[in-house]
Amino acid sequence: MKMNGAQMVCEALIAEGVKTVFGYPGGAIMNVYDEIYKQDGFEHILNRHEQASVHAADGYARATGEVGVAMVTSGPGFTNAVTGLATAYMDSIPMVVISGQVPLSLIGTDGFQEIDAVGISRPCTKHNYLVRELSELPRILKEAFHIARTGRPGPVLVDIPKDITAEFGDFVYPDSVDIPSFKPTVKGNKRQIEKAIEAILKSKKPLLYIGGGVTLSDTSNLVRKIAEMGQIPAVETLMARGVMGAKNPLLQGMLGMHGNYASNMAMSETDLVISLGARFDDRVTGKLTEFAKYADIIHVDIDPANIGKLVDVDYPIVGDLANVLEKFIEGLEGKIKPERYADWREVLERYDNLHPQSYVDSDDVIKPQWVIERIGKLVGEQAIITSDVGQHQMWAAQHYPFDRPRQWINSGGLGTMGFGLPAALGAKKAFPEKTVINITGDGSILMNVQELVTASEYKIPVINIILNNHFLGMVRQWQTFFYEERYSETDLSFQPNYKALAEACHGIGYDVTTKAEFDAAIKDAIEKDKVAFINVQVARFENVLPMVPAAGALYNMMLPKKEDNTKGEK
Amino acid sequence: MENVRRVISVLVENESSVLSRISGLFAGRGYNIETLTVAPIPNSNLSHITIVTKGSARVLEQITKQLHKLVPVYKVIEHDEMVEKEMVLVKFPIEESLADIEALCAAYNGGIVNVGVNICIGMVADEPCRVRHFLEATQRYNPIEIVRGGVVAIER
Numbered sequence: 001m002k003m004n005g006a007q008m009v010c011e012a013l014i015a016e017g018v019k020t021v022f023g024y025p026g027g028a029i030m031n032v033y034d035e036i037y038k039q040d041g042f043e044h045i046l047n048r049h050e051q052a053s054v055h056a057a058d059g060y061a062r063a064t065g066e067v068g069v070a071m072v073t074s075g076p077g078f079t080n081a082v083t084g085l086a087t088a089y090m091d092s093i094p095m096v097v098i099s100g101q102v103p104l105s106l107i108g109t110d111g112f113q114e115i116d117a118v119g120i121s122r123p124c125t126k127h128n129y130l131v132r133e134l135s136e137l138p139r140i141l142k143e144a145f146h147i148a149r150t151g152r153p154g155p156v157l158v159d160i161p162k163d164i165t166a167e168f169g170d171f172v173y174p175d176s177v178d179i180p181s182f183k184p185t186v187k188g189n190k191r192q193i194e195k196a197i198e199a200i201l202k203s204k205k206p207l208l209y210i211g212g213g214v215t216l217s218d219t220s221n222l223v224r225k226i227a228e229m230g231q232i233p234a235v236e237t238l239m240a241r242g243v244m245g246a247k248n249p250l251l252q253g254m255l256g257m258h259g260n261y262a263s264n265m266a267m268s269e270t271d272l273v274i275s276l277g278a279r280f281d282d283r284v285t286g287k288l289t290e291f292a293k294y295a296d297i298i299h300v301d302i303d304p305a306n307i308g309k310l311v312d313v314d315y316p317i318v319g320d321l322a323n324v325l326e327k328f329i330e331g332l333e334g335k336i337k338p339e340r341y342a343d344w345r346e347v348l349e350r351y352d353n354l355h356p357q358s359y360v361d362s363d364d365v366i367k368p369q370w371v372i373e374r375i376g377k378l379v380g381e382q383a384i385i386t387s388d389v390g391q392h393q394m395w396a397a398q399h400y401p402f403d404r405p406r407q408w409i410n411s412g413g414l415g416t417m418g419f420g421l422p423a424a425l426g427a428k429k430a431f432p433e434k435t436v437i438n439i440t441g442d443g444s445i446l447m448n449v450q451e452l453v454t455a456s457e458y459k460i461p462v463i464n465i466i467l468n469n470h471f472l473g474m475v476r477q478w479q480t481f482f483y484e485e486r487y488s489e490t491d492l493s494f495q496p497n498y499k500a501l502a503e504a505c506h507g508i509g510y511d512v513t514t515k516a517e518f519d520a521a522i523k524d525a526i527e528k529d530k531v532a533f534i535n536v537q538v539a540r541f542e543n544v545l546p547m548v549p550a551a552g553a554l555y556n557m558m559l560p561k562k563e564d565n566t567k568g569e570k
Numbered sequence: 571m572e573n574v575r576r577v578i579s580v581l582v583e584n585e586s587s588v589l590s591r592i593s594g595l596f597a598g599r600g601y602n603i604e605t606l607t608v609a610p611i612p613n614s615n616l617s618h619i620t621i622v623t624k625g626s627a628r629v630l631e632q633i634t635k636q637l638h639k640l641v642p643v644y645k646v647i648e649h650d651e652m653v654e655k656e657m658v659l660v661k662f663p664i665e666e667s668l669a670d671i672e673a674l675c676a677a678y679n680g681g682i683v684n685v686g687v688n689i690c691i692g693m694v695a696d697e698p699c700r701v702r703h704f705l706e707a708t709q710r711y712n713p714i715e716i717v718r719g720g721v722v723a724i725e726r
Contacts, residue, residue: 118587123598127641130587147641181583181644305635308628 001172005134005165006031009098012141014041015173018069020060020429021045022053026073027113029100031165045429045458048450050077052422054084054097055448059426061093062409063384065218067148068095068426074102075113078159079120083416085155086124090413091239092216094153096144101130103163117159126154131161134169146177151184152303153216184302188319188327196274196298196315197331203272203296205344206232209255212239212412213277213301213321215405222325223276224248229329231338233348235263237278239412242402252348253357256284257548258394261355261557262348264548267292268555269347275299277321280310281413282551290553300324355546355559357398366515368392368467368538372399374515375437375465378522383435384427386410386462388420388444391473394544396439418447424462425455435463435526442468442492445533452505455531463525463532466498469540477543481558502533512536573624575604577649577723578634580619583642584610591640592619601625601633605656605720616644622698622721651726657695657719658705664688666711674711678704689714 003011009032013021022045025033036044047053050072057068068088072081078099088095102111118130127147129140137160144156200206214223220243227234227250234244235255244251253260255267267273273295278284285291288310298315299307307316317324359369372395375383381403387393387410402408409427411419420438428436445466455462467473472490479487499509508530510521518536525532546557582588589608596603604622611618623633630648637646662671668682671692675681678701680694694704698721705716 119590122587122591122594179641182641303639305632305639308631 001170002168003171004031004035004168005137005160006035008137008171009141009160009165010035010039010041011171012138012173013069014039016067016145018042018067021069021071022047022056022060022426023071024050024053024073024077026075026077026100028074028102028162029071029077029098029165031162032071032098032100032160045425045454047422047425047454049448050080051083051418052425052448052451052454054081054095055087055416055419055422056426056429057095057097058084058088058093058419059386059409059423060430061088061095061426062423063406063427063430065216065406066094067145068093069098070095071098073100073113074117075115077113078115078117082120082124085121085157087411087414087416087419088155089124089126091212091411092153093155094148095155096148097155097157099157099159100165101159101161104132104161105163107161117157121157124155125157126152128157128159130159131164134164134167137164138171138173142174143177143179146179147182150182185304185318186302186320186323188300188317188324190327192315192317193324193327194331196317197328199272199296199298199315200230200274200332201335204341205270206230206272206274206341207266207270207295208232208234209267209273209275209278210234210236210240210243211276211278212237214240214243217277217302217321218405219321219325220244220405222322222329226325226328226332229332229338230336231341231345232274233266233341233345235259235266237281237284237412238397238410240278240405241397241400241408242405245403246401247403252352254397255554256281257286257550258398258544258546259548259554260352260357260398261546261559262352264546264554264557265351266348268553270295273297275301276325277301279306285310286548286552286554290555358560359542360560360562362539365539366513366518366536368395368469368542369399370515371465371467371518371536371538372396372439374518375439375522376401378519379435379437379526381407383407383437384409384424384431386420386424386427386436386438388438388440388447389415389417390441390444391469391477391542391544392439392441392444392467394474395467398544417444420444421448421451421455421462421464424464425451425460428460428462438462438464440464440466441473442466442470442495443472446496449501452502452507452531456506459529461529461531463522463534465522465534466536467538468495468498468535469538469542470495471540474544480541480543481547481549498533498535502531505531507531507533509533510535573626574630575622575624576630577652577654577721578621578623578637579647579649579723580621580637580643581611581645581647582617582619583644584615584617585642588617588642589619591642592621592637595636595640596623596633599632599636601629605718607720607722620720620722647725649723649725652723653726654697654721654723655695656698656701656721657693658701659683659717660692660694660705660708660713661689661715662692662708662711662713664690671711674704674707
């Protein structure tokens, strides 16, 4: 069929089953937007900033597991999208971003809104393309979706010069992809799997170390099964919250810099780490030489480069978790004896009783942790929770009762402030029937706050709960601990009127200073079909604890004091 | 960990951005490049890139794995049993003894490839350590300019 390049883009998106595209038009991508106007195969959401478009596509992808799609123009449109690409890249999120580019004849001439998109995005995409001929376009689009979702997922950029979207040619969308140089290993090595199973059976203190890969590969049921078969304790990374389910007694909690005592002690004392889709990030391991010092390590990962990158691995297994975990289950069936690890479970239970995940509640001031727990009690399992980056993110990860993977959406690897609201839009777009709550801070929310308008226009009623401590809280916390309380540029006392800001963008706002007001606000916000700000004044100097100081050993945690740590200030 | 020299061949799809993907990977992740050569492989749409690098065992392993992850990379060969050659061109002032320079080049499998009014050019292609020795030996003939070609290698 003859059509122009712009139409080919739309046809390809429809063929890939894309239902929602997040984007922002501009000169170099106008041909595609002209075709978007004419088609009804997918919906386009006009964000108010390209970064938000990419985060929204990212949130959509994290909530559904499908490839998220964003569209931007050349030059500043593309550079605004870079943070979004990097965010998705660090967390291995499947995404295709289509950017306009100046016409081929202008490339290299410093044309208006020209920037080397492929050059800039190379280190923050899984792969990228500059389309040089119309005849390549269908194949490139097909490959982009394939690469984004195959193996370790990641974002792919397709940069399309304007003359190519205008040119007419034959369109046949390929049924399959053939990239001889891109064949990720899916099946785990049989011999290594057997050895790993032997190691599990021989160990006395095994520990499942669960990473975001389990979320991405939708294999939480298999992980839960293995844990159950052997009654093996488990710890989750930030990206894996929800995999085991908060009620699961085998789950010790989250490990790492803000992990709970039992989780970090479990990692410090285990004799066998069973790492599933985790990558030994520095925020997880702390001081590497002290990390899991007494353990052999089984490392299962789809990306061979993750294995042996930071720690020496005794049982490396490259493969898809679905494949490898099924082999594990087969091999362990009938052989694994939960009694064998009973002492180990007891040790960890003692640790948890010694220092449970806790905080000191207050009657005078709202504690941020209380807010998280309260949200958990009120909407719990059914809500999708997104977050920005900082203290509120850690409190959410620590205290929310996540029950399933893909329920918790946050920027872990890159730590992108301003991620939460647009990601919430993406998640809500995918699951309109679910309550979607963005837990945010008074620092983060102002990055991408323009998305209130998008949410109102498209009736995507997400609820933003601002844990407002009038500080750039996490940086303030570090200043308290490590910079002798010199609060350099972290005081955010000068604030917008958040309630009025929400209302100005056709949403609804609530100012909350008491627990009763909070309950009333969240109930009202869920009932109203509007984007909402719930601005909660919380204890100013509350710290996220436990905390392992950067590059410290996991077992050396600063623990919450039994008494209040807020200095009595509101 | 001790730094080890390693010669790596990378077979890549012959496309415009592939060299920047590879050099960018090295720069972005802080890996060393001592030499890098690239040329198309005849009768194919592939190019052969030869990289000489240095690093600890862990870094060298990462280099190989990260190279593999690049979509246009077909094959990564960490050379072990190889024939390794490097070419070098040296420009000498004509005042020096042509016969001496000729003999020196010949000792390193090369010769004089050009003689002009004021200069002559010697060429040598040999193993990298022998090229280094050759360059040391040329010092007494006051070389004006030295151009090294980078290493190419082929597995035995």
